[in-house]
Amino acid sequence: MKSDVVLEESMHLDFIEEIYSIPGGEKIKDCIQCGTCSGSCPTSDLMDYTPRKIFAMIRAGMRDEVLTANTSWLCSSCYSCYVRCPQDIKITDIMYALKRLAIKEGKFPKGSDAQEFFKAFANVVNRYGRNHEMELMRRYFLKTKPLNLLLNMPIGLKMLRHGRLPLLPKKMRNISQLQKIIRKAKSLGGS
């Protein structure tokens, strides 16, 4: 953030509307900036901006700063903030929406590749109908940091040894039916 002052003409009002239009998104208007979310979050100390700040920034229309922050990518979906928010803002759901928006616009924190993990997960499901951990790791690491494929070998071998890492994906039977549903849903809703 270069300056704490945001001039009205630099505000992205369309961004504010976009966030308000996601299911439950308009609740952000009720945020009282109490910081309960940030205090409850297990990873907020590592975030570029804590959840409380992110909500203030959304309302200030700071589109690029919000979308390129690592905040939503460090959200582990633990729902601590969600159940504690005195204004009943569905914070975790807002974090999902921010991730979707960032992916849609191709805006990511510098050096971040977390988005590739989520994309790889969706792609594995699109292809097999079920998650397959080995395939997920292969896709994610090859795309981002191939070296990590090697670094994670010890864990993989441990899991293999204990019968916890099937080598081949187990497809569902009627994968084409699922793919039809996904195609249609994509055409209806995009993100």
Next chain:
Amino acid sequence: MKEQVYTYYPGCSVKASAKGYEQSTLAVAERLGIRLIELEDWNCCGATAYMSVEELPSLAIAARNLALAESHGRPLVTPCPACFITLKKTNSCIAEFPKLKEQVNEALDEAELKYNGTVEVRHLLSVLTNDVGAQAIKAQAKRDLGGLKVACYYGCQIVRPGEEFDNAEMPTTMDSLLAELGAEPVYFPMKTKCCGASLIVSAQDVALRLVKDILLCAQQYGAQCIVTACPLCQLNLDAYQEQINQKYNLNFQIPILFITQLIGMALGIPNENLGLRTNIVPAKPLLEKYQALQERR
């Protein structure tokens, strides 16, 4: 006891990285007269990852499972908290936003499916504690857990949001159940702190720190093992201990058990049917010591 019938939605994890969870779940269910009928040709619920990429497709794939389950008219039970929360979320989204319901059904219509939103989604732990009940489980126990000191780790998504069957901050269902079976649940203030879930892959250092704190807390309060009802919590706490020991110069060697493994042991189910082979930090030595846990009858 009257047999109770559920549609069983296993989810991807218990078929792979958490095989021991499914094995012990099925063994325990059989012993307790809980009939689990696996949902035919189910697909991934999408978990937290799919909804981070696309919204409507994520709801639609979850709804396909619910639509299939709806035709059976039974409650759906899953051992996985992520599946539990995702399927529940789909239910509440559909109830709250009619437009989403309409669009989801338009997508499902491609497969000649329709979802009305009537499936009751349950977590296995709730079925065990509410439908069967600690007393009834105890009545069938063959062994006493002999004061085994356990830290009951609930993680996040089993109790949040919605507080379906337990408190979001200080849940007690696992503690009471295991205490009834003779174990000694220790004070464990981090019982609902997050293990980092999939951050273990996408931001490993962050997750390792979270896991380290949870293990440290359990150890400091004297737990001999940690018990969980989540495939991913179990994996993170179990498989990464060696890495954490190296990184933080510690020496954890804490067995991480699925709740069904411990219940199974109390019920006298043989170890080989409880998937103990899948536990990475060996759980057998501890349990065998406690299986001296005098036979109760």
